[in-house]
Amino acid sequence: xxxxxxxxxxxxxKGLLRRTLLSLRTLRxxxxxxxxxxxFVFWALPSVLxxxxxxxxPALVRTFTPIILLVVCVISxxxxxxxxxxxxxxxxxxxxxxxxxxxxQLLGYKLIKSFVGAAASGAFxxxxxxxxxxSWPAAFVGLLLSMMFAQLxxxxxxxxxxxxxxxxxxxxxxxxxxxIIAAVGVTAWPHLKHGMPENPTDLAAQLRNSPAxxxxxxxxxxxxxxxxxxxxxxxxxxxxxxxxxxxVLLLVVMWLDVNYLEAAVTGSQKLYDxxxxxxxxxxxxxxxxxxGRLRLPAFPWLAGxxxxxxxxxxxxxxxxxxxxxxxxxxxxxxxxxxxxARNQAQAAGLVLGLAAWTTVIMAGTMRFDxxxxxxxxxLLKSLPLPPAAVAAGELFAPVLIMTFAHEALIVAAAFRLRxxxxxxxxxxxxxxxxxxxxxxxxNLLFLYFPTRIGPASPGDFQNFGRQIVMFLLKFILMALAxxxxxxxxxxxxFLTRSLPLTIAAAAAVLLIESLCLIPLMAIAYxxxxxxxxxxx
Amino acid sequence: xxxxxxxxxxxxxTVAVAGLSFEVLPxxxxxxxxxxxxxxxxxxxxxxxxxxxxxxxxxxxGHDVIADPVSAKRELAYVPDDPKxxxxxxxxxxxxxxxxxxxxxxxxxxxxxxxxxxxxxxQRNKLAQELSRGMRxxxxxxxxxxxxxxxxxxxxxxxxxxxxxxxxxxxxxRQRAASGxxxxxxxxxxxxxxxxxxxxxxxxxxxxxxxGATEQARAAFADLKSDASLEELFFRATEAxxxxxxxxxxxxxx
Numbered sequence: 008x009x010x011x012x013x014x015x016x017x018x019x020x021k022g023l024l025r026r027t028l029l030s031l032r033t034l035r036x037x038x039x040x041x042x043x044x045x046x047f048v049f050w051a052l053p054s055v056l057x058x059x060x061x062x063x064x065p066a067l068v069r070t071f072t073p074i075i076l077l078v079v080c081v082i083s084x085x086x087x088x089x090x091x092x093x094x095x096x097x098x099x100x101x102x103x104x105x106x107x108x109x110x111x112q113l114l115g116y117k118l119i120k121s122f123v124g125a126a127a128s129g130a131f132x133x134x135x136x137x138x139x140x141x142s143w144p145a146a147f148v149g150l151l152l153s154m155m156f157a158q159l160x161x162x163x164x165x166x167x168x169x170x171x172x173x174x175x176x177x178x179x180x181x182x183x184x185x186x187i188i189a190a191v192g193v194t195a196w197p198h199l200k201h202g203m204p205e206n207p208t209d210l211a212a213q214l215r216n217s218p219a220x221x222x223x224x225x226x227x228x229x230x231x232x233x234x235x236x237x238x239x240x241x242x243x244x245x246x247x248x249x250x251x252x253x254x255v256l257l258l259v260v261m262w263l264d265v266n267y268l269e270a271a272v273t274g275s276q277k278l279y280d281x282x283x284x285x286x287x288x289x290x291x292x293x294x295x296x297x298x299g300r301l302r303l304p305a306f307p308w309l310a311g312x313x314x315x316x317x318x319x320x321x322x323x324x325x326x327x328x329x330x331x332x333x334x335x336x337x338x339x340x341x342x343x344x345x346x347x348a349r350n351q352a353q354a355a356g357l358v359l360g361l362a363a364w365t366t367v368i369m370a371g372t373m374r375f376d377x378x379x380x381x382x383x384x385x386l387l388k389s390l391p392l393p394p395a396a397v398a399a400g401e402l403f404a405p406v407l408i409m410t411f412a413h414e415a416l417i418v419a420a421a422f423r424l425r426x427x428x429x430x431x432x433x434x435x436x437x438x439x440x441x442x443x444x445x446x447x448x449x450n451l452l453f454l455y456f457p458t459r460i461g462p463a464s465p466g467d468f469q470n471f472g473r474q475i476v477m478f479l480l481k482f483i484l485m486a487l488a489x490x491x492x493x494x495x496x497x498x499x500x501f502l503t504r505s506l507p508l509t510i511a512a513a514a515a516v517l518l519i520e521s522l523c524l525i526p527l528m529a530i531a532y533x534x535x536x537x538x539x540x541x542x543x
Numbered sequence: 544x545x546x547x548x549x550x551x552x553x554x555x556x557t558v559a560v561a562g563l564s565f566e567v568l569p570x571x572x573x574x575x576x577x578x579x580x581x582x583x584x585x586x587x588x589x590x591x592x593x594x595x596x597x598x599x600x601x602x603x604x605g606h607d608v609i610a611d612p613v614s615a616k617r618e619l620a621y622v623p624d625d626p627k628x629x630x631x632x633x634x635x636x637x638x639x640x641x642x643x644x645x646x647x648x649x650x651x652x653x654x655x656x657x658x659x660x661x662x663x664x665x666q667r668n669k670l671a672q673e674l675s676r677g678m679r680x681x682x683x684x685x686x687x688x689x690x691x692x693x694x695x696x697x698x699x700x701x702x703x704x705x706x707x708x709x710x711x712x713x714x715x716x717r718q719r720a721a722s723g724x725x726x727x728x729x730x731x732x733x734x735x736x737x738x739x740x741x742x743x744x745x746x747x748x749x750x751x752x753x754x755g756a757t758e759q760a761r762a763a764f765a766d767l768k769s770d771a772s773l774e775e776l777f778f779r780a781t782e783a784x785x786x787x788x789x790x791x792x793x794x795x796x797x
Binding site: 009010011012013014015018019021022023025026096097098100101102103104105106107108109266268269272 | 588591592593594595612613614616617619620621623626627628629630631632633636639640641643644645646670671683686
C-alpha cells in the first residue's frame with residue numbers, strides 16, 4: 008500500500024474524530040450527544056444483560072444467519088447491473104484517480120476503508136446483537152466478517168460484471184438469481200400452500216436442510232457459527248473459516264484487475280447525485296427525476312398555494328417512482344397477506360402494523376415539502392406569494408400521497424375485515440386530516456430546527472440524539488393532538504352513540520388543530536433566514 | 544511532454560472522440576476549445592488515465608498512460624472543473640496528503656509558499672467544507688502544483704476565482720510554462736485562452752478542427768480577417784464545420 012493512501016486513510020480518520028469532538032464544543036452538541044449515548048446504553052443494556060439469561064437459541068441464529076446472507080447476495084446480484092460500480096467519493100475520484108496509484112492499490116484503499124468502517128459498526132452492533140450471540144468477541148468477529156463478506160461479494164459481482172461485458176453478465180446473473188429463487192421456491196412451496204406457517208423458524212430450517220439449501224448455504228455457515236461459538240477456540244476455528252471465505256472473495260477482486268475506473272467515475276457521480284437528492288428530498292427522492300409523459304395540469308391559484316402544490320406534487324411523482332411503486336406493491340400485496348392470515352385478529356394486526364409502518368417511514372422519508380426545499384429557500388422567499396399560501400402549498404403533495412397509501416391499505420383490508428369495516432371507514436375518513444396534522448407538525452418543527460439528512464457514522468451520538476429528541480417531540484405533540492381528537496370522539500360517542508357524529512367530531516378537532524398549525528408554519532417560514540438557518 | 548496519437552473514445556453507439564492527435568511540448572500552453580459535448584473533458588480524463596481510450600496512445604513525459612500509468616501520473620497534475628475536496632480534511636492536510644502521494648520530500652516550505660501565493664495562508668487550518676467555491680478551487684490548484692508536475696491539465700481553472708486569484712492563476716501558468724511545464728487549459732472563457740495560450744486545439748463533436756499556434760489560427764481560415772478575435776475564429780470554426788476547407792495545422796505529431 009503506497010504511503011500516500013495510508014496517509015489519506017490516517018488523515019480521514021483524524022478528520023472524523025475531529026468532527027465528532029468539534030460537535031461537543033457547543034451546549035446543544037453536548038446535550039444531543041449525551042442523549043444519544045444514554046439512549047444507546049438503554050438500547051444495548053438488555054442485550055448485555057441477556058448474557059446471563061434470556062439469550063436467543065443459538066440454533067436460531069445458525070439457521071437464520073446464512074439465509075440472511077444469502078438474501079444479501081441475491082439482492083447484490085439483482086441490483087448490480089446497469090450503472091453500478093465500485094463507489095468512490097467525488098474527492099477520491101478527483102485526487103486518487105489521476106494520482107500515481109494502480110487500480111489494485113485503489114481497491115486496497117477502498118477495502119481498508121470498508122474494513123475500518125465495518126469494525127466501527129461491528130463494535131456498536133455487537134452490543135445490540137449480544138443477546139443473539141455467545142459472547143461479545145463472537146458477536147464482534149462474526150458481524151465484522153459478515154459485513155466484510157457482504158461488501159466483498161457486492162464488489163466481486165460488480166467487477167465481474169464489468170469484466171465480462173454487460174450482455175453476458177446480465178444473462179448470467181438472471182440465470183443465477185432465477186436458479187436460487189427456483190430452489191428456494193421448490194423447497195418452500197409444500198409448506199406455504201396451506202397458508203403461512205405458525206413458526207417461520209421451521210420453514211427456515213427446512214430450507215437450510217434441503218439439498219439446494221445445503222449447497223447454497225454451505226459457504227455462509229461459518230458466519231452464524233462464529234457468532235454462536237461458545238469458546239475462544241471455536242470462535243477462532245469458525246472465524247478462520249469465515250475469514251477464508253472473505254479472503255477468497257478478496258483474492259478474486261484483486262486477481263480480476265478489471266479496469267473499473269471509468270465505470271467508477273460515472274457510478275460514483277450518480278451515487279453522489281443520489282445522496283444529494285436524498286439530502287434534499289429524503290429517501291423517496293433518491294431516483295433521478297424523469298419527465299416522461301407525466302405532466303400534471305396547472306393547479307388553480309388558490310390564493311397562491313396552487314403553484315407550490317403543483318411543483319411539489321410534480322417533483323414527487325417524477326422523483327419517487329420507487330416509492331410509489333413500493334406503495335402500489337404494498338396496496339396490492341396486503342390483500343394476499345390478509346387472505347393468508349389465519350383469523351381476523353391476525354389480519355387486523357397486519358393492517359395496523361402496515362399502517363403504522365407506512366406512516367412512520369414515509370413521513371420521514373418523503374420530504375416533498377419545506378424539508379426538501381432547504382436549498383431553494385432563497386428562491387421561495389423571493390416569490391410574490393404570501394407565506395401562508397406557500398405553507399399550505401407545501402403540505403399538499405405529502406398529505407395527498409400519504410392519504411393515498413392509507414386509503415389503498417384500508418380498501419384492501421375492508422374485504423377481509425368484515426367485522427371491523429366501520430372502524431376502517433372511520434380511518435378512511437380521518438386519514439386526510441390526520442396526515443395534514445402530521446405533516447404540518449413535521450414542517451413546523453423543521454422550520455424551527457432545520458437539519459439535513461447526512462451519512463451517519465458509527466459513534467455519531469449527536470446525530471442519533473438529535474433524531475431521537477425530534478422524534479420524541481413529534482410523537483408527544485402528535486399524541487397530544489390525537490388525544491384531544493380522541494377525547495372529543497369519545498365524548499360524542501358517549502352522548503350520541505352515533506358513528507357518523509363521532510367521526511365528525513374527531514374530524515373537526517383534527518381540522519382545527521391543523522388549521523392552527525398552518526399560520527404557525529407561515530410565521531416560521533417568514534422568519535427563516537437562509538443565510539443563517541440553512542445547515543451545512 | 545504530452546502526446547496524443549490517434550485517440551478514439553466510443554461509448555456504446557456514441558463517438559465521443561474520433562482520431563484525435565496532438566502534442567504539447569514543454570513550455571507550451573494549449574488552449575482546448577469546443578462547444579459543450581465536443582470531447583474536451585473526455586480527452587483530458589483520458590490523458591490523466593481516468594478513462595481508457597478505445598484506441599490510440601497517450602504519452603505523458605515519455606510514459607504511456609495505459610502501459611505505465613503510475614509513472615505517467617507522477618509527472619502530471621489534473622484540476623477538474625469544480626474540484627471536490629475531502630470535507631473532513633483541512634487545507635494543510637490536503638497538501639500533506641498530496642506530498643505523501645507524490646513523494647514530495649520536505650514539502651512544508653513549498654506548500655507554505657503556495658498557500659501564501661494563492662492567499663490561503665489564513666485558511667490553512669480550515670476544513671474543506673467551510674471553504675467557498677473559489678477557495679476550494681485554489682486549494683485544488685495548490686495541490687496540483689505542489690509536486691512540480693511536468694504536465695498540468697486545467698479544466699475551467701478560473702471558475703469561482705476573484706480578480707486577484709485570476710491574476711495569480713495566470714501568472715502561475717506563465718511562470719511554470721516558462722520553467723518547462725506543458726499546460727492544457729480547457730475553458731469557455733475565450734479571453735483567457737487568447738491571453739494565456741500559445742497553441743489552440745479546437746474540437747467539435749469529437750473531431751479536431753484546428754491544432755496549432757495561436758497566431759497561425761487565423762491564417763487557417765482564409766475568410767477570416769487578420770485581426771479577427773478568438774471569438775470570431777471559434778464561431779467560424781465550429782459553425783458548419785463540414786463545409787469548411789481543411790485547415791492548415793502546425794506541429795502535428797508524426
